[in-house]
Amino acid sequence: MNFTFKVLSSLILFLQLSVFSVNAYSTEKPYIAVGSARIKKTVLAFPTTRTSSPTTESLSKAIYSTVSTDLTFMDMFKFLDPSAFIEESSKAGIVPESFKFTDWTGIGAEFLIKSSLSQEPNNTVAFEAHVYDTFGAKQILAKRYVAPQNELKVMAHTFANDLVQALTQLPGIFLTKIAMSCDISGKKEIYMMNFDGTEVKQVTHHHSIAFAPAWSPDSTRLAYSLFTRHQNNIKNIDLYEFNFTTNTIRMLSNKRGINSGAAYSPDGTHIALTLSYLGNPEIFSMNLLTRQTKQLTKSFGFDVDPAWSSNGEDLAFVSSRTGVPMVFTMKSDGTGAQRLTYAGRYNATPTWSPKNKIAFAGWIDSSFDIFLMNPDGTNIERLTKNQGNNEDPYMSPDGNFLVFSSNRTGQKNIYVMNIDGTFVKRLSYGLGNCVSPKWSNPPVPQVSNVQH
Amino acid sequence: MQIGLKLPDPPPPKEIAKPDEMVIKPTLKSAQHQHKLVENKNKQALQRLKALAKIQGFREEPTKAHQIPIKGNKLSPGTSLSDDAKEGAEAHYLDALRDRLRENWNIPIWLDRQKLNATVEIRIGLSGTLQGLKFVKPSGNAQFDDAVKKTIQLSQPLPDPPQELKTSLVTNGILMGFPL
Numbered sequence: 001m002n003f004t005f006k007v008l009s010s011l012i013l014f015l016q017l018s019v020f021s022v023n024a025y026s027t028e029k030p031y032i033a034v035g036s037a038r039i040k041k042t043v044l045a046f047p048t049t050r051t052s053s054p055t056t057e058s059l060s061k062a063i064y065s066t067v068s069t070d071l072t073f074m075d076m077f078k079f080l081d082p083s084a085f086i087e088e089s090s091k092a093g094i095v096p097e098s099f100k101f102t103d104w105t106g107i108g109a110e111f112l113i114k115s116s117l118s119q120e121p122n123n124t125v126a127f128e129a130h131v132y133d134t135f136g137a138k139q140i141l142a143k144r145y146v147a148p149q150n151e152l153k154v155m156a157h158t159f160a161n162d163l164v165q166a167l168t169q170l171p172g173i174f175l176t177k178i179a180m181s182c183d184i185s186g187k188k189e190i191y192m193m194n195f196d197g198t199e200v201k202q203v204t205h206h207h208s209i210a211f212a213p214a215w216s217p218d219s220t221r222l223a224y225s226l227f228t229r230h231q232n233n234i235k236n237i238d239l240y241e242f243n244f245t246t247n248t249i250r251m252l253s254n255k256r257g258i259n260s261g262a263a264y265s266p267d268g269t270h271i272a273l274t275l276s277y278l279g280n281p282e283i284f285s286m287n288l289l290t291r292q293t294k295q296l297t298k299s300f301g302f303d304v305d306p307a308w309s310s311n312g313e314d315l316a317f318v319s320s321r322t323g324v325p326m327v328f329t330m331k332s333d334g335t336g337a338q339r340l341t342y343a344g345r346y347n348a349t350p351t352w353s354p355k356n357k358i359a360f361a362g363w364i365d366s367s368f369d370i371f372l373m374n375p376d377g378t379n380i381e382r383l384t385k386n387q388g389n390n391e392d393p394y395m396s397p398d399g400n401f402l403v404f405s406s407n408r409t410g411q412k413n414i415y416v417m418n419i420d421g422t423f424v425k426r427l428s429y430g431l432g433n434c435v436s437p438k439w440s441n442p443p444v445p446q447v448s449n450v451q452h
Numbered sequence: 453m454q455i456g457l458k459l460p461d462p463p464p465p466k467e468i469a470k471p472d473e474m475v476i477k478p479t480l481k482s483a484q485h486q487h488k489l490v491e492n493k494n495k496q497a498l499q500r501l502k503a504l505a506k507i508q509g510f511r512e513e514p515t516k517a518h519q520i521p522i523k524g525n526k527l528s529p530g531t532s533l534s535d536d537a538k539e540g541a542e543a544h545y546l547d548a549l550r551d552r553l554r555e556n557w558n559i560p561i562w563l564d565r566q567k568l569n570a571t572v573e574i575r576i577g578l579s580g581t582l583q584g585l586k587f588v589k590p591s592g593n594a595q596f597d598d599a600v601k602k603t604i605q606l607s608q609p610l611p612d613p614p615q616e617l618k619t620s621l622v623t624n625g626i627l628m629g630f631p632l
Contacts, residue, residue: 029573030542031627032550037599038558076561136598168562169595355566400565419565 041078042167044071045109045134047085049127050094050116059125059152060117066156067113067163070174073196074164074400075423080109094130096139104134111140111167124148129159131166141166161442170398177440178403179203179213179222180414184432190224190242191434195396197414197427203242204249212436214262214271219440220245223252223271225260239273253286253293263306263315265332272296272306272315283317285332296334301325307350307358308332309375316340316350316358316375327360329375340377349392353419355399359383361391370404372419383421390415392436403427403437541614548611549626556606557630559599568596569632572604575625578618580610588627600630 046068049060071077084107092099094114104112112132120126124146131141143162147155154175161172179192190203190210204210209227216222222242230236239252239259253259257276264271271286275293281302284293297303301320308315316329322339327347330337341347346363353359358375361368364382368389373380384390388408395402396416403416414428414437428434568591575583585604590597613621 029624029627030546031629032546032553033629033632034550034553034557034603036631037564039561039564040558042560168560169593170562400562 041076043080043108043110044077044113045080045085045104045107045111046113046115047082047087047089052118056117056119056125059149060115062152063115063117063127063156063159066153067160069196070157070160070172071163075418076168076400080107094128096130096132101132101134101137104132109134113163120146122148125152125155127155127159129163131163164398168398170400171442173396173398173401173439173442175442176397177215177219178414178427178437179215179224179440180405180428180431180434180437181211181213181224182428182431182434184430190222191431192222193427195416195439197425197429200428200431212260212262213438214264215438215440216264217266217268217441219443223262223264225262228254230254230256239271252288252291257281261304261306263308265308266310266312272308274302274304274306283315283334285334294334296330296332297337305349307352309352310354310356314352314375316352316360318348318350327358327377329358338377340373340375341380343380351394351402353395353399354397355419357395357399357419359393359395359402361393361404370402370421372402381421383417394438395419396439397441401439403439405435405437541616545611545614545617546626552607552611553603553628557603559596563593563596563599566593566596568593570597570600570630572600572628572630573625574604574628575623576610576613576621578613578622580608580612582608582610583622584625591630603630604628 046064049063051057051060068079071079085103086107087099087103092103094116099114101112110133112134113129114132115127115129117128118126125148127145127147129141129143129145130139132138133140141162143159145155145159157172157174160174164170164172164174173195176195177192178195178197179190181188182191183189185202185207187207188209188211189205190213191200192203193200203213203222204224204226206226210224212225214223220243222244224240224242225237226240228236228238236254236256237258237260238254239262241250241252242248243250252262252271253273253275255275255277258274258281261274262271263273265285269288271288273284273286274281275284276282278295280300281304282295282299283297283303283306284295286293296306296315297317297319299319299321301322302325303317303319303321305318306315307317313332314329315332316327318325319328319337320326321328324344325346325348326339327341327350328337328339340358341360341362344362344364346368348361348363348368350358350360352375356375357372359370359372362371368391369385370383370390370393371380372383383402384404384406388406390404390406390408393402393404400419401416402419403414405412406415407413408415409426412433412435413426413431414434415424415426417424427437569589570587570591571589572585573588574585577583582604585601587597587600591600
């Protein structure tokens with residue numbers, strides 16, 4: 001009887017507490033999901049650079065041209081027409097407190113670039129730049145760049161990089177390069193060009209088939225595969241590395257069979273590559289110091305196209321272990337292989353973005369197209385369609401662009417597009433068929449002297 | 453000898469009455485009875501009408517008395533709606549609020565590509581004035597959070613809350629997800 005009473009008391013107490021807690025949360029706040037924002041280009045004002053001589057005035061125009069071209073390439077910014085400016089330039093300065101923000105907010109400028117250029121000793125120039133958030137009425141960047149006159153363009157690219165970094169917190173791409181394999185010479189050689197397709201240079205002269213270039217993380221070296229002949233005239237595909245600092249070439253791997261598809265680890269200590277000396281093409285990791293290799297995959301199908309994640313912990317790759325080639329991921333030690341793609345007849349060349357997305361080329365209808373997905377294979381987006389074959393996607397270091405090859409005009413050329421598939425622009429001209437573009441990281445600043 | 457069969461004589465035809473002939477015509481007696489019934493019914497109807505008229509008169513009399521401001525006899529306009537009506541008013545207001553915010557909700561491309569999300573709580577005063585704003589879940593990106601703050605500030609004055617939400621929007625506030 002006593003026990004029953006206790007049980008009932010406990011039950012009543014529990015019910016009372018339950019009621020109390022329901023009451024405690026009954027004043028739930030209403031919730032609104034505001035929804036997707038409208039996307040806008042950021043409006044910049046870049047008034048004339050203050051100069052001290054006709055020479056510097058001419059140079060300042062070159063700086064303006066480079067910076068505005070760089071930022072326009074990003075497809076994120078737009079420059080206000082100078083005819084809209086209302087500030088009296090003769091009375092306004094470039095440093096804080098020497099001008100009125102309202103002169104710029106009034107015409108819709110969100111960010112303002114104030115600058116001066118002066119002649120310095122030893123044929124150098126000094127470019128002083130101040131960038132302001134006009135609506136926030138604060139300075140977000142102030143730097144002085146000193147460089148020889150013949151490196152004016154590099155200096156302008158460096159400033160544009162800093163400006164993008166200050167605005168977006170992402171690295172600028174204006175000093176990056178794109179390597180590729182082109183056949184204009186009749187053979188296939190490695191070429192490189194600026195991010196925007198300018199300043200094309202031939203890197204290799206093997207008079208053979210050089211393909212599958214890969215940049216080292218510091219952008220000072222370029223690995224590539226080459227058709228060679230070993231003893232007794234046996235054909236082989238070896239792996240080489242071009243060093244831009246020393247202008248030298250070294251052989252990295254010449255095991256029997258395929259030595260191809262190299263990808264430097266983000267820390268630059270290892271290369272992931274495909275080797276076939278055991279018979280079946282498998283992915284290995286090679287220590288660049290010791291040249292020792294470690295087998296990462298072992299399957300009945302072929303395993304190729306390794307691509308590192310930004311943190312170096314995972315690798316995406318292509319495997320035919322389940323029949324048709326599909327994209328997989330695994331840990332960098334070879335464990336935990338997971339299949340990511342199931343659709344299409346052939347999925348190839350995955351590339352991992354710094355924003356943790358994987359792009360790949362997929363044979364889906366009657367052609368290859370570029371797709372983007374999460375690292376777990378979800379949320380697949382198609383980025384190209386009905387424009388010939390689109391292959392070899394590779395991410396820009398800031399994750400905003402994809403460079404790829406396409407035969408949409410007949411010949412294979414290199415193109416770039418925004419990560420959402422918009423703003424497609426052709427980069428390669430007159431180089432024959434070009435494939436396998438690879439985007440470098442921003443290099444160590446090359447300006448002679450950068451003063452912060 | 454002649455053998456002959458003699459058919460029996462056909463039965464005499466039955467008299468089949470036509471339907472109208474089946475109606476029994478009222479006799480004089482029954483016609484008098486019917487007349488009485490009608491009279492009774494009319495009498496009853498008149499009595500009912502008179503009774504109804506009396507009742508109506510009784511109801512109309514107190515109308516003058518209604519004009520006397522006696523509190524207990526008067527329906528108040530009310531301070532709350534039924535649950536359905538209240539929910540309808542709330543939903544309508546939240547839609548208006550979201551529409552106002554969307555007019556000013558824009559971000560640069562690079563922020564959009566980062567797929568950021570923030571949740572803020574705001575309190576709204578009686579005439580739609582912003583009484584308070586705090587980030588319940590910041591996005592982790594200062595520029596994005598600034599854009600959220602700017603959107604709310606630019607959207608002032610916010611829509612005037614309906615009567616039934618005035619108190620709760622000041623005291624409890626409202627949660628808003630940018631974008632979800």
